[in-house]
Amino acid sequence: MGLALREALKGAGTASPNPIVGAIIVKNGKIIGKGCHKKFGGPHAEVNAISSCVEDPCGSDMYVTLEPCSHFGKTPPCTDLIIKEKIRRVYIGTTDPSPHSNGRGTEVLRRAGVEVECGVLEKECIGINEPFFHSLRTGMPLIILKAASSLDGSLATDNGDSKWISSEKSRKMVHRLRNFYDAVLVGRNTVEKDDPLLTVRHCRGRNPVRIVTDEHLSLSPDKKIFGNDSGTIIITSKTVTETSETKYKNKGISIIKVDENNGELDLEQAFRTLHSYGIRSILAEGGAAMFSYLINNRLADKIVLFLAPKLIGSSVKFFSGSGIELVSDSVSIEDVKYKRSGVDLLVEGNLRYSD
Numbered sequence: 001m002g003l004a005l006r007e008a009l010k011g012a013g014t015a016s017p018n019p020i021v022g023a024i025i026v027k028n029g030k031i032i033g034k035g036c037h038k039k040f041g042g043p044h045a046e047v048n049a050i051s052s053c054v055e056d057p058c059g060s061d062m063y064v065t066l067e068p069c070s071h072f073g074k075t076p077p078c079t080d081l082i083i084k085e086k087i088r089r090v091y092i093g094t095t096d097p098s099p100h101s102n103g104r105g106t107e108v109l110r111r112a113g114v115e116v117e118c119g120v121l122e123k124e125c126i127g128i129n130e131p132f133f134h135s136l137r138t139g140m141p142l143i144i145l146k147a148a149s150s151l152d153g154s155l156a157t158d159n160g161d162s163k164w165i166s167s168e169k170s171r172k173m174v175h176r177l178r179n180f181y182d183a184v185l186v187g188r189n190t191v192e193k194d195d196p197l198l199t200v201r202h203c204r205g206r207n208p209v210r211i212v213t214d215e216h217l218s219l220s221p222d223k224k225i226f227g228n229d230s231g232t233i234i235i236t237s238k239t240v241t242e243t244s245e246t247k248y249k250n251k252g253i254s255i256i257k258v259d260e261n262n263g264e265l266d267l268e269q270a271f272r273t274l275h276s277y278g279i280r281s282i283l284a285e286g287g288a289a290m291f292s293y294l295i296n297n298r299l300a301d302k303i304v305l306f307l308a309p310k311l312i313g314s315s316v317k318f319f320s321g322s323g324i325e326l327v328s329d330s331v332s333i334e335d336v337k338y339k340r341s342g343v344d345l346l347v348e349g350n351l352r353y354s355d
């Protein structure tokens with residue numbers, strides 16, 4: 001199953017909005033086939049694993065990270081193929097909780113006489129598909145806050161200098177995150193000040209969809225974020241005029257209009273719309289106002305924070321304005337993991353808001 005997990009990761013960035021899935025086929029103690037779900041709409045991992053087999057899979061064992069499908073979607077049911085090929089045993093990482101699945105695949109296989117064992121490396125098999133499981137549970141994309149700050153939480157100096165706070169290794173890791181998640185999100189000021197590309201450059205992969213919030217549609221359409229292949233979406237206010245949209249629409253840039261609450265764009269509304277477009281995960285990359293908005297409105301689900309061994313002491317903190325009075329009411333990071341990233345400390349975890 002460990003190998004099946006590694007296989008699944010080959011579909012990261014391209015299988016969404018489908019989950020990533022990997023499958024390994026073993027016969028007489030030897031791996032005879034493997035495959036993953038490489039692309040949305042393409043063949044499933046089980047199908048690719050079976051067609052890669054170097055010998056007849058009859059009587060073999062299959063290890064698959066997610067319960068095989070038993071319904072006609074974009075492709076025929078995988079359970080039919082497993083039964084037809086006379087695979088003897090199927091080890092499943094975790095059940096697929098989708099409404100059309102949810103134990104049905106397991107049931108179909110068992111009824112056909114296939115031995116099934118569910119829950120093998122279950123935690124890991126759920127872990128590789130966080131956006132998929134989160135989306136089924138909430139109808140929202142998974143929002144991951146990614147920041148690089150000094151040890152005192154500064155994102156930049158008071159006059160806006162931020163290059164570079166984190167180590168080169170940490171900055172390279174960000175490109176891998178961009179390849180893994182569907183979209184990246186930044187606020188207007190970050191684009192105005194840094195003019196970032198927000199593409200994947202220091203590793204292999206595809207570019208994420210770029211999203212920028214711009215309340216008055218005041219950004220120049222010549223900014224780098226609006227260039228190249230992967231599409232850019234602007235989140236703006238319902239009050240903007242159609243004339244101000246023309247300069248973007250001519251460049252193929254999409255616009256989502258949302259309400260404003262107390263002068264701030266309602267990003268929850270925007271996230272629901274983005275979810276309906278098939279976006280299952282969004283990496284929020286800045287700046288300070290965006291991070292604080294996402295935490296203060298309880299929209300951020302996860303945090304990936306690179307803490308650099310520096311002290312800046314500026315007022316540009318990655319989180320402020322919560323008005324929390326008691327430490328017992330603070331936002332806590334659960335399932336927290338600490339890793340070294342060059343000289344930086346990488347802190348990752350799930351945000352839990354107090355009741």
Ligand SMILES: [Zn+2]
Binds near residue numbers: 044046070078
């Ligand atoms: Zn399938």
